[in-house]
Amino acid sequence: MKNYRAELTGVFGDPVDDNPTGVVEEAAFAAKNLNYRYLTIKVRPEDLETAMNSVRIFDMRGINLTMPHKIKVIPYLDELSPAAEIIGAVNTVIQKDGRLYGENTDGKGFVTALKAFGETLENKTVTILGAGGAARAIAVECALNGARQIHIINRSQEKGMELAALIRSRTKSDSAYIPWTRNIVIPEDTDILINGTSIGFSPNVTEKPDVDYTSIRPNMCVCDVIFNPCDTLFLKAAQKNGAKTVNGLGMLVQQAALNFTLWTGEEAPVEVMEEALRKEF
Numbered sequence: 001m002k003n004y005r006a007e008l009t010g011v012f013g014d015p016v017d018d019n020p021t022g023v024v025e026e027a028a029f030a031a032k033n034l035n036y037r038y039l040t041i042k043v044r045p046e047d048l049e050t051a052m053n054s055v056r057i058f059d060m061r062g063i064n065l066t067m068p069h070k071i072k073v074i075p076y077l078d079e080l081s082p083a084a085e086i087i088g089a090v091n092t093v094i095q096k097d098g099r100l101y102g103e104n105t106d107g108k109g110f111v112t113a114l115k116a117f118g119e120t121l122e123n124k125t126v127t128i129l130g131a132g133g134a135a136r137a138i139a140v141e142c143a144l145n146g147a148r149q150i151h152i153i154n155r156s157q158e159k160g161m162e163l164a165a166l167i168r169s170r171t172k173s174d175s176a177y178i179p180w181t182r183n184i185v186i187p188e189d190t191d192i193l194i195n196g197t198s199i200g201f202s203p204n205v206t207e208k209p210d211v212d213y214t215s216i217r218p219n220m221c222v223c224d225v226i227f228n229p230c231d232t233l234f235l236k237a238a239q240k241n242g243a244k245t246v247n248g249l250g251m252l253v254q255q256a257a258l259n260f261t262l263w264t265g266e267e268a269p270v271e272v273m274e275e276a277l278r279k280e281f
């Protein structure tokens with residue numbers, strides 16, 4: 001029998017018009033010859049409960065959540081992954097037999113991208129600039145992957161202290177908050193340094209985090225969450241010092257790949273997805 005019904009996935013957000021994930025997932029579905037669709041859907045905050053019910057009603061395979069729904073969606077889910085539970089935010093939902101399972105693939109995408117560059121986290125010291133949604137997911141996932149120490153450097157003291165306390169209380173890693181003073185020196189014991197802030201995102205491409213760039217050493221692996229542009233001033237400055245760098249495209253592609261596998265059960269065509277994204281930017 002011929003099947004005219006496509007399997008549905010997508011993203012709920014507001015605003016959501018400029019979210020490029022659909023391009024990446026649709027390229028992957030096509031490459032794997034899967035009759036799946038990825039819909040970019042505007043859902044206002046007050047409509048989130050109804051929208052989540054519609055995931056069940058339309059028998060969707062799942063949905064991504066972006067701003068402002070990542071935290072607010074939790075009461076409408078049946079189950080959370082351990083990482084999503086600690087992070088307190090969900091970016092991917094899988095629907096099976098009417099049950100909604102929440103996962104957070106932001107941090108997992110980062111860790112997968114890091115490993116693809118030949119880096120490991122076991123016993124490493126990680127320094128993260130930022131304590132927002134992306135930094136939080138990355139910090140938790142680095143801790144769950146064996147990082148020994150996580151330094152959190154953030155402009156707002158309250159958020160920075162809260163994230164360090166979360167890592168200490170909910171994971172086996174040690175963590176401390178370091179106030180972001182001007183021209184801050186990166187702790188000498190840092191193995192992996194991550195810009196988890198929004199500094200440098202297009203159109204503000206001439207901005208870079210206020211750190212003492214002479215304190216970035218050649219033995220450090222330096223990463224950025226910013227994917228547009230992917231060659232940020234932060235990474236360029238780190239490269240000048242001889243450090244190995246990992247850009248934000250890898251994280252974006254790897255989390256989209258994880259979502260693809262969670263929804264379809266198939267291995268993701270990562271190279272196709274990366275190429276689709278590269279063309280987009």
Ligand code: NDP
Nearest residue numbers: 130131132133134135155156159197198201225248251252
């Ligand atoms: P949030 O708004 O949750 O957090 C922003 C963070 O940046 C906060 O820690 C904030 O500090 C800090 N920040 C912003 N401006 C400055 C500044 N001028 N000086 C110092 N600190 C600053 O955003 P998200 O965490 O959700 O996203 C952060 C970035 O990560 C975005 O650009 C997003 O596009 C990118 N991202 C990339 C992904 C990828 O796959 N590559 C995935 C998810 C996000 P404070 O707490 O003091 O306000």
